[in-house]
Amino acid sequence: MSNIKTFSSCTSELKNIRGFVVDACREFPFSEDKVNEIVLAVDEACANVIRHGYHMSSKGCLEVEISSGDDHALFVIKDVCSQITGKQLTPPENDLCEPGGLGLCLIYHVAETVRLIPHNGKGNWLELMMKFG
Amino acid sequence: MNIEIEKYNNYQVIKLYGEVDLSNSRSIKLDIIKLIKSKNNIIVDFTHLQYIDSSGMASLVEAFNEAKENDTEFHIVGANGSPLQVLQLTRLNTVFNLADSVEVVGNNG
Numbered sequence: 001m002s003n004i005k006t007f008s009s010c011t012s013e014l015k016n017i018r019g020f021v022v023d024a025c026r027e028f029p030f031s032e033d034k035v036n037e038i039v040l041a042v043d044e045a046c047a048n049v050i051r052h053g054y055h056m057s058s059k060g061c062l063e064v065e066i067s068s069g070d071d072h073a074l075f076v077i078k079d080v081c082s083q084i085t086g087k088q089l090t091p092p093e094n095d096l097c098e099p100g101g102l103g104l105c106l107i108y109h110v111a112e113t114v115r116l117i118p119h120n121g122k123g124n125w126l127e128l129m130m131k132f133g
Numbered sequence: 134m135n136i137e138i139e140k141y142n143n144y145q146v147i148k149l150y151g152e153v154d155l156s157n158s159r160s161i162k163l164d165i166i167k168l169i170k171s172k173n174n175i176i177v178d179f180t181h182l183q184y185i186d187s188s189g190m191a192s193l194v195e196a197f198n199e200a201k202e203n204d205t206e207f208h209i210v211g212a213n214g215s216p217l218q219v220l221q222l223t224r225l226n227t228v229f230n231l232a233d234s235v236e237v238v239g240n241n242g
Binding site: 033037044 | 152188223
Protein backbone atom coordinates (compact mmCIF):
# COMPACT_ATOMS: atom_id res chain seq x y z
CA MET A 1 0.00 0.00 0.00
CA SER A 2 1.34 3.43 -0.86
CA ASN A 3 0.61 7.03 -0.02
CA ILE A 4 0.78 9.41 -2.99
CA LYS A 5 0.39 13.17 -3.23
CA THR A 6 1.00 15.67 -6.01
CA PHE A 7 2.43 19.15 -5.40
CA SER A 8 3.15 22.15 -7.60
CA SER A 9 6.78 23.14 -8.17
CA CYS A 10 6.31 26.40 -6.24
CA THR A 11 8.95 26.73 -3.50
CA SER A 12 6.21 27.47 -0.96
CA GLU A 13 5.00 23.87 -1.49
CA LEU A 14 8.15 22.51 0.17
CA LYS A 15 6.58 23.14 3.57
CA ASN A 16 3.54 21.05 2.56
CA ILE A 17 5.79 18.28 1.22
CA ARG A 18 7.60 18.17 4.56
CA GLY A 19 4.26 17.93 6.37
CA PHE A 20 3.16 15.08 4.09
CA VAL A 21 6.39 13.17 4.79
CA VAL A 22 6.18 13.71 8.56
CA ASP A 23 2.60 12.41 8.64
CA ALA A 24 3.54 9.34 6.58
CA CYS A 25 6.58 8.60 8.75
CA ARG A 26 4.35 8.40 11.83
CA GLU A 27 3.07 5.10 10.44
CA PHE A 28 6.58 3.63 10.42
CA PRO A 29 8.99 2.63 13.23
CA PHE A 30 11.40 5.55 12.81
CA SER A 31 12.92 7.53 15.67
CA GLU A 32 12.26 11.27 15.85
CA ASP A 33 15.83 12.00 14.72
CA LYS A 34 15.45 9.65 11.75
CA VAL A 35 12.16 11.31 10.77
CA ASN A 36 13.94 14.69 10.81
CA GLU A 37 16.60 13.26 8.52
CA ILE A 38 14.08 11.68 6.13
CA VAL A 39 12.11 14.93 5.90
CA LEU A 40 15.36 16.72 5.10
CA ALA A 41 16.38 14.20 2.41
CA VAL A 42 13.00 14.28 0.65
CA ASP A 43 12.88 18.08 0.90
CA GLU A 44 16.36 18.30 -0.64
CA ALA A 45 15.37 15.98 -3.49
CA CYS A 46 12.24 18.05 -4.20
CA ALA A 47 14.15 21.35 -3.93
CA ASN A 48 16.66 20.01 -6.48
CA VAL A 49 13.80 19.23 -8.87
CA ILE A 50 12.36 22.73 -8.43
CA ARG A 51 15.74 24.45 -8.78
CA HIS A 52 17.47 22.38 -11.48
CA GLY A 53 14.57 20.60 -13.20
CA TYR A 54 11.94 23.33 -13.34
CA HIS A 55 14.44 26.24 -13.04
CA MET A 56 12.37 27.75 -10.19
CA SER A 57 9.18 27.84 -12.29
CA SER A 58 6.05 27.16 -10.26
CA LYS A 59 4.26 25.70 -13.29
CA GLY A 60 5.61 22.17 -12.93
CA CYS A 61 4.52 19.39 -10.63
CA LEU A 62 6.06 16.77 -8.38
CA GLU A 63 4.55 13.58 -7.06
CA VAL A 64 5.76 12.07 -3.81
CA GLU A 65 4.96 8.38 -3.30
CA ILE A 66 5.65 6.68 0.03
CA SER A 67 5.42 2.92 0.53
CA SER A 68 6.97 0.31 2.78
CA GLY A 69 8.46 -3.17 2.84
CA ASP A 70 9.26 -5.49 5.76
CA ASP A 71 12.24 -3.51 7.00
CA HIS A 72 12.21 -0.26 5.06
CA ALA A 73 10.22 2.61 3.59
CA LEU A 74 10.56 3.92 0.05
CA PHE A 75 10.18 7.56 -0.90
CA VAL A 76 9.84 8.14 -4.65
CA ILE A 77 9.92 11.67 -6.07
CA LYS A 78 8.51 11.86 -9.59
CA ASP A 79 8.80 14.82 -11.95
CA VAL A 80 8.23 15.51 -15.64
CA CYS A 81 11.48 17.42 -16.20
CA SER A 82 14.20 16.58 -18.72
CA GLN A 83 15.69 13.23 -17.83
CA ILE A 84 18.82 13.33 -15.70
CA THR A 85 21.65 10.82 -15.80
CA GLY A 86 23.14 8.72 -13.04
CA LYS A 87 26.25 10.86 -13.32
CA GLN A 88 24.28 13.89 -12.12
CA LEU A 89 23.47 11.91 -8.99
CA THR A 90 27.05 10.93 -8.24
CA PRO A 91 27.66 11.11 -4.49
CA PRO A 92 30.26 13.58 -3.22
CA GLU A 93 33.79 12.17 -3.03
CA ASN A 94 34.81 13.53 0.36
CA ASP A 95 32.97 13.37 3.65
CA LEU A 96 32.74 17.10 4.29
CA CYS A 97 29.73 18.60 2.54
CA GLU A 98 30.52 21.71 0.57
CA PRO A 99 28.23 24.48 -0.71
CA GLY A 100 27.04 23.67 -4.21
CA GLY A 101 26.51 20.00 -3.48
CA LEU A 102 25.12 20.20 0.03
CA GLY A 103 21.66 18.89 -0.87
CA LEU A 104 22.93 15.79 -2.65
CA CYS A 105 25.44 15.23 0.14
CA LEU A 106 22.62 15.25 2.71
CA ILE A 107 20.51 12.83 0.66
CA TYR A 108 23.37 10.33 0.49
CA HIS A 109 24.11 10.72 4.21
CA VAL A 110 20.51 9.91 5.13
CA ALA A 111 19.26 7.32 2.60
CA GLU A 112 20.40 3.70 2.52
CA THR A 113 20.16 3.72 -1.27
CA VAL A 114 19.51 6.42 -3.86
CA ARG A 115 18.54 5.38 -7.36
CA LEU A 116 16.77 6.50 -10.50
CA ILE A 117 13.95 4.07 -11.30
CA PRO A 118 13.75 3.14 -14.98
CA HIS A 119 10.29 3.82 -16.43
CA ASN A 120 8.68 4.36 -19.80
CA GLY A 121 7.15 7.77 -19.19
CA LYS A 122 8.55 11.27 -19.18
CA GLY A 123 10.70 12.74 -16.41
CA ASN A 124 12.56 11.22 -13.48
CA TRP A 125 11.61 8.87 -10.66
CA LEU A 126 14.09 9.18 -7.81
CA GLU A 127 13.84 6.54 -5.09
CA LEU A 128 15.23 6.98 -1.58
CA MET A 129 15.22 3.87 0.60
CA MET A 130 15.24 4.24 4.40
CA LYS A 131 15.64 1.22 6.68
CA PHE A 132 13.61 0.96 9.88
CA GLY A 133 15.34 0.99 13.25
CA MET B 134 9.61 32.36 8.57
CA ASN B 135 10.29 35.48 10.61
CA ILE B 136 13.53 37.29 11.25
CA GLU B 137 14.28 39.77 14.05
CA ILE B 138 17.43 41.83 14.27
CA GLU B 139 18.55 43.43 17.51
CA LYS B 140 21.78 44.72 19.02
CA TYR B 141 23.55 42.96 21.90
CA ASN B 142 26.79 44.62 23.05
CA ASN B 143 29.10 44.67 20.01
CA TYR B 144 26.97 42.30 17.94
CA GLN B 145 23.97 42.39 15.64
CA VAL B 146 21.82 39.40 16.61
CA ILE B 147 19.74 37.85 13.85
CA LYS B 148 16.99 35.73 15.36
CA LEU B 149 15.49 33.19 12.97
CA TYR B 150 11.99 31.85 13.64
CA GLY B 151 10.21 29.00 11.86
CA GLU B 152 11.56 27.30 8.76
CA VAL B 153 14.30 28.26 6.29
CA ASP B 154 14.19 26.60 2.88
CA LEU B 155 14.56 27.37 -0.82
CA SER B 156 11.61 29.79 -0.64
CA ASN B 157 13.29 32.26 1.73
CA SER B 158 17.01 31.46 2.12
CA ARG B 159 18.12 34.04 -0.43
CA SER B 160 16.42 36.96 1.31
CA ILE B 161 17.94 35.91 4.64
CA LYS B 162 21.38 35.77 3.07
CA LEU B 163 20.97 39.28 1.64
CA ASP B 164 19.86 40.64 5.03
CA ILE B 165 22.87 39.14 6.80
CA ILE B 166 25.41 40.15 4.15
CA LYS B 167 24.09 43.72 4.23
CA LEU B 168 24.85 43.85 7.97
CA ILE B 169 28.31 42.35 7.43
CA LYS B 170 29.18 44.87 4.73
CA SER B 171 28.38 47.57 7.30
CA LYS B 172 31.15 46.02 9.45
CA ASN B 173 28.85 44.48 12.07
CA ASN B 174 29.80 41.43 14.11
CA ILE B 175 27.06 38.84 13.62
CA ILE B 176 25.32 36.31 15.86
CA VAL B 177 22.72 34.13 14.11
CA ASP B 178 20.35 32.80 16.77
CA PHE B 179 18.91 29.34 15.93
CA THR B 180 17.06 28.97 19.25
CA HIS B 181 13.60 29.30 17.66
CA LEU B 182 14.52 27.84 14.28
CA GLN B 183 12.54 24.67 13.56
CA TYR B 184 13.99 23.70 10.19
CA ILE B 185 16.76 24.66 7.80
CA ASP B 186 17.71 22.98 4.52
CA SER B 187 20.89 23.00 2.46
CA SER B 188 19.99 26.26 0.70
CA GLY B 189 19.78 27.91 4.12
CA MET B 190 23.09 26.40 5.18
CA ALA B 191 24.73 27.46 1.91
CA SER B 192 23.48 31.01 2.53
CA LEU B 193 25.07 30.97 5.97
CA VAL B 194 28.35 29.66 4.54
CA GLU B 195 28.36 32.57 2.08
CA ALA B 196 27.67 35.00 4.91
CA PHE B 197 30.42 33.37 7.01
CA ASN B 198 32.91 33.81 4.14
CA GLU B 199 31.77 37.41 3.67
CA ALA B 200 32.41 38.03 7.38
CA LYS B 201 35.94 36.65 7.04
CA GLU B 202 36.59 38.96 4.09
CA ASN B 203 35.28 41.93 6.06
CA ASP B 204 37.22 40.95 9.19
CA THR B 205 34.06 40.71 11.30
CA GLU B 206 32.89 37.95 13.63
CA PHE B 207 30.22 35.40 12.68
CA HIS B 208 28.67 33.06 15.25
CA ILE B 209 25.73 30.66 15.35
CA VAL B 210 24.06 30.07 18.72
CA GLY B 211 21.24 27.97 20.15
CA ALA B 212 21.20 25.23 17.50
CA ASN B 213 18.91 22.38 18.53
CA GLY B 214 16.66 19.70 17.02
CA SER B 215 16.61 19.35 13.24
CA PRO B 216 18.86 22.40 12.51
CA LEU B 217 21.53 20.91 14.82
CA GLN B 218 21.24 17.59 12.98
CA VAL B 219 21.77 19.39 9.65
CA LEU B 220 24.89 21.11 11.01
CA GLN B 221 26.22 17.73 12.12
CA LEU B 222 25.26 15.83 8.95
CA THR B 223 26.99 18.43 6.77
CA ARG B 224 29.87 18.71 9.26
CA LEU B 225 29.42 22.47 9.11
CA ASN B 226 29.50 22.31 12.92
CA THR B 227 33.28 22.03 12.43
CA VAL B 228 33.32 25.14 10.21
CA PHE B 229 31.08 27.62 12.03
CA ASN B 230 31.73 29.13 15.44
CA LEU B 231 28.96 27.57 17.55
CA ALA B 232 27.87 28.55 21.05
CA ASP B 233 24.95 27.86 23.37
CA SER B 234 23.50 31.36 23.61
CA VAL B 235 23.75 35.00 22.57
CA GLU B 236 25.00 35.83 26.07
CA VAL B 237 27.91 33.38 25.88
CA VAL B 238 29.23 35.10 22.75
CA GLY B 239 28.06 38.65 23.44
CA ASN B 240 29.50 38.91 26.94
CA ASN B 241 32.90 37.57 25.92
CA GLY B 242 33.45 39.32 22.60
